[in-house]
Amino acid sequence: MMLNMVQALNQALEQEMERDPRVVVLGEDVGVDGGVFRVTEGLYGKFGGERVIDTPLAESGIIGAAIGMTALGLRPVAEIQFMGFIYPAFNQILSHAARLRNRTRGRFPAPLTIRAPYGAGLKALEHHSESTEALFCQIPGLTVVVPSSPAEAKGLLLAAIRADDPVLFLEPSRLYRAEKEDVPEILTELPLRKARIIRDGHDLTVVAWGAMIPAALKAAESAAGSGVSAEILDLRTLSPFDEEAVLASVGRTGRALIVHEAPRQCGLGAELAAVIAEKSLLKLEAPILRVSGPDITIPLPKAENLYYVGAERIARGIRRLMEF
Amino acid sequence: MVLTRTADQKALKLQRQGRLGTYAPSQGHEACQVGAAFGLRAEDWIFPYFRDLGLYLTIGFPLASYFHYWMGNEAGLISPPGLNLYPLSITVAAQIPQATGAGMAANYLKKSLAVLATCGDGATSEGDFHEGLNFAGVFRTPNVFVCYDNQWAISTPRSRQTASATIAQKALAYGIPGIQVDGNDVLAVLAAVGEGLERARKRKGPSFVEAMTYRMGHHTTSDDATRYRDEAEVKTWESRDPLTRFRVYLKGKGVWDEAFERVVTEKASADVEAAVAEAEAKPAGAPEEIFAWTFKELPPRLAGQLAELKEFLREAGR
Numbered sequence: 001m002m003l004n005m006v007q008a009l010n011q012a013l014e015q016e017m018e019r020d021p022r023v024v025v026l027g028e029d030v031g032v033d034g035g036v037f038r039v040t041e042g043l044y045g046k047f048g049g050e051r052v053i054d055t056p057l058a059e060s061g062i063i064g065a066a067i068g069m070t071a072l073g074l075r076p077v078a079e080i081q082f083m084g085f086i087y088p089a090f091n092q093i094l095s096h097a098a099r100l101r102n103r104t105r106g107r108f109p110a111p112l113t114i115r116a117p118y119g120a121g122l123k124a125l126e127h128h129s130e131s132t133e134a135l136f137c138q139i140p141g142l143t144v145v146v147p148s149s150p151a152e153a154k155g156l157l158l159a160a161i162r163a164d165d166p167v168l169f170l171e172p173s174r175l176y177r178a179e180k181e182d183v184p185e186i187l188t189e190l191p192l193r194k195a196r197i198i199r200d201g202h203d204l205t206v207v208a209w210g211a212m213i214p215a216a217l218k219a220a221e222s223a224a225g226s227g228v229s230a231e232i233l234d235l236r237t238l239s240p241f242d243e244e245a246v247l248a249s250v251g252r253t254g255r256a257l258i259v260h261e262a263p264r265q266c267g268l269g270a271e272l273a274a275v276i277a278e279k280s281l282l283k284l285e286a287p288i289l290r291v292s293g294p295d296i297t298i299p300l301p302k303a304e305n306l307y308y309v310g311a312e313r314i315a316r317g318i319r320r321l322m323e324f
Numbered sequence: 325m326v327l328t329r330t331a332d333q334k335a336l337k338l339q340r341q342g343r344l345g346t347y348a349p350s351q352g353h354e355a356c357q358v359g360a361a362f363g364l365r366a367e368d369w370i371f372p373y374f375r376d377l378g379l380y381l382t383i384g385f386p387l388a389s390y391f392h393y394w395m396g397n398e399a400g401l402i403s404p405p406g407l408n409l410y411p412l413s414i415t416v417a418a419q420i421p422q423a424t425g426a427g428m429a430a431n432y433l434k435k436s437l438a439v440l441a442t443c444g445d446g447a448t449s450e451g452d453f454h455e456g457l458n459f460a461g462v463f464r465t466p467n468v469f470v471c472y473d474n475q476w477a478i479s480t481p482r483s484r485q486t487a488s489a490t491i492a493q494k495a496l497a498y499g500i501p502g503i504q505v506d507g508n509d510v511l512a513v514l515a516a517v518g519e520g521l522e523r524a525r526k527r528k529g530p531s532f533v534e535a536m537t538y539r540m541g542h543h544t545t546s547d548d549a550t551r552y553r554d555e556a557e558v559k560t561w562e563s564r565d566p567l568t569r570f571r572v573y574l575k576g577k578g579v580w581d582e583a584f585e586r587v588v589t590e591k592a593s594a595d596v597e598a599a600v601a602e603a604e605a606k607p608a609g610a611p612e613e614i615f616a617w618t619f620k621e622l623p624p625r626l627a628g629q630l631a632e633l634k635e636f637l638r639e640a641g642r
């Protein structure tokens with residue numbers, strides 16, 4: 001069925017809730033309203049208010065409660081309305097959800113899923129456009145997943161809900177309704193911790209995720225026009241990431257371009273670059289290059305385009321790498 | 325209040341025309357916002373939130389700047405010199421402990437002033453709200469907290485936000501006097517908040533006002549309130565319109581007539597149009613502008629990134 005990302009996520013939630021009575025949904029405006037982006041639309045009507053829970057306005061409460069639910073065996077899927085509002089819950093995520101497995105030596109592993117829209121491009125209000133995934137990628141025990149298309153979103157969300165570890169599932173809001181894709185009706189998980197080559201190439205590897213994937217594809221097409229063959233690796237799981245796939249691809253192409261929308265400093269690109277440098281330096285034909293947002297607060301809509309990483313900037317990165 | 329209503333409606337219109345970004349309308353809140361701000365003095369401090377147009381206008385904040393911000397420019401948050409106005413908080417409830425801290429500083433500096441903070445009913449569920457109020461109670465800060473209890477936090481009704489009978493009673497638990505007032509009666513709000521401001525200036529400690537009102541519009545221009553609330557409920561509150569109520573009051577006092585209303589309305593429209601023109605004439609952020617305010621001075625790494633951006637724009641012919 002042709003679905004956009006919102007519909008694909010919605011279908012994943014609905015089907016998994018049908019299959020597994022332990023799955024509950026909670027968050028601000030997820031019930032009657034169906035979520036501000038409509039990802040949980042229809043679930044309240046179908047499963048009722050005890051399973052699709054409109055909570056008071058309190059992020060730390062939402063995540064803390066979700067953790068407590070896992071103690072009794074539930075599989076909560078908590079929505080944080082925008083990633084910019086996740087920080088009141090940072091303590092619950094960092095100091096509790098992600099550490100419970102270790103602290104209890106496996107007895108209470110806190111298998112919750114936290115969904116949050118993130119990223120720029122919708123010309124939204126303050127705090128609605130940031131990409132702070134790297135803050136979460138440094139948390140041991142927390143799995144961080146970002147889908148890049150509707151079908152990916154469905155399969156990866158299923159895997160996240162079924163995973164026995166806490167997962168932060170970040171949804172690029174720019175892609176929510178950007179494109180439709182044929183999404184399999186049946187429930188099939190996609191693997192966590194596995195990157196995916198979405199375009200084969202032999203001159204360089206572009207490592208990216210989420211909203212950067214369609215932009216990278218566009219850039220790769222334009223590079224193909226000038227005879228450059230770019231491979232694109234969709235990281236999918238940002239932490240713990242698929243090092244093997246990154247090194248294998250870069251080893252083949254000899255060039256690495258890492259793309260993220262987040263600021264450069266201590267972005268996930270820094271870790272990727274370090275791993276490539278540590279383990280594949282001698283296979284490189286050019287320095288590792290990052291295309292990213294600058295180290296500033298993302299501007300409000302009138303100047304957002306000055307910040308935004310799109311196909312043009314990625315294409316420029318490809319050129320620079322090939323000209324080295 | 326008429327200016328607030330006029331500017332608010334203009335903002336909605338601009339948003340529909342694509343000339344202004346996502347906007348949180350104030351219709352229904354005019355009495356709360358104006359009443360909360362009317363008793364402030366120049367030395368007082370204000371920590372507002374995102375639905376506070378009437379407050380901004382009452383304290384003399386330039387409407388052009390307010391529009392400029394909602395059009396998508398940070399520069400619209402700049403408070404003119406002499407106005408002790410902190411930038412509105414988009415993250416719910418964060419302004420509450422900040423306002424308390426300003427109150428603690430006023431105590432430390434032995435200043436006689438008041439610190440006003442506003443928030444919605446939804447905000448009262450956040451940890452920040454409770455931490456801020458608790459500090460205020462413990463440190464006897466010169467704060468006045470005003471909650472616009474407009475019955476909704478996006479789609480979440482007041483009844484889902486708290487099982488307390490009132491929000492005002494939450495203040496009592498922190499040792500802070502809390503009262504509930506009719507938030508559509510501008511004089512009632514003014515009286516309650518004014519009393520709090522006086523208490524604060526006399527260094528008698530914080531107070532809390534729950535102003536009962538109703539969000540007449542959608543939460544923001546991205547929201548569709550018909551999905552979750554009854555048209556009948558909205559209708560009930562229409563008949564309690566704060567502007568109508570004040571008009572009736574003024575008429576009763578014999579100080580209102582149609583000619584007066586016409587003058588006020590025409591002036592408001594002219595002011596709003598002028599503000600829109602001024603806001604739209606302001607430049608959008610340049611590359612230098614979006615980097616300049618990150619740190620006091622631009623660190624070399626950032627200067628390099630700025631140069632990189634400018635080079636990209638030049639190459640791209642922008």
Ligand SMILES: Cc1ncc(C[n+]2csc(CCOP(=O)(O)OP(=O)(O)O)c2C)c(N)n1
Pocket residue numbers: 028057059081085088375414415416417443444445446447448472474476477478539543
């Ligand atoms: C910390 C945080 N969480 C969530 C949001 C998203 N959000 C914006 S406004 C709002 C509801 C606010 O309700 P209330 O406090 O009653 O104020 P009102 O909008 O009714 O004026 C929500 C959930 C936010 N801005 N900040």
Ligand SMILES: [Mg+2]
Pocket residue numbers: 444445446472473474475476477478
């Ligand atoms: Mg409210």
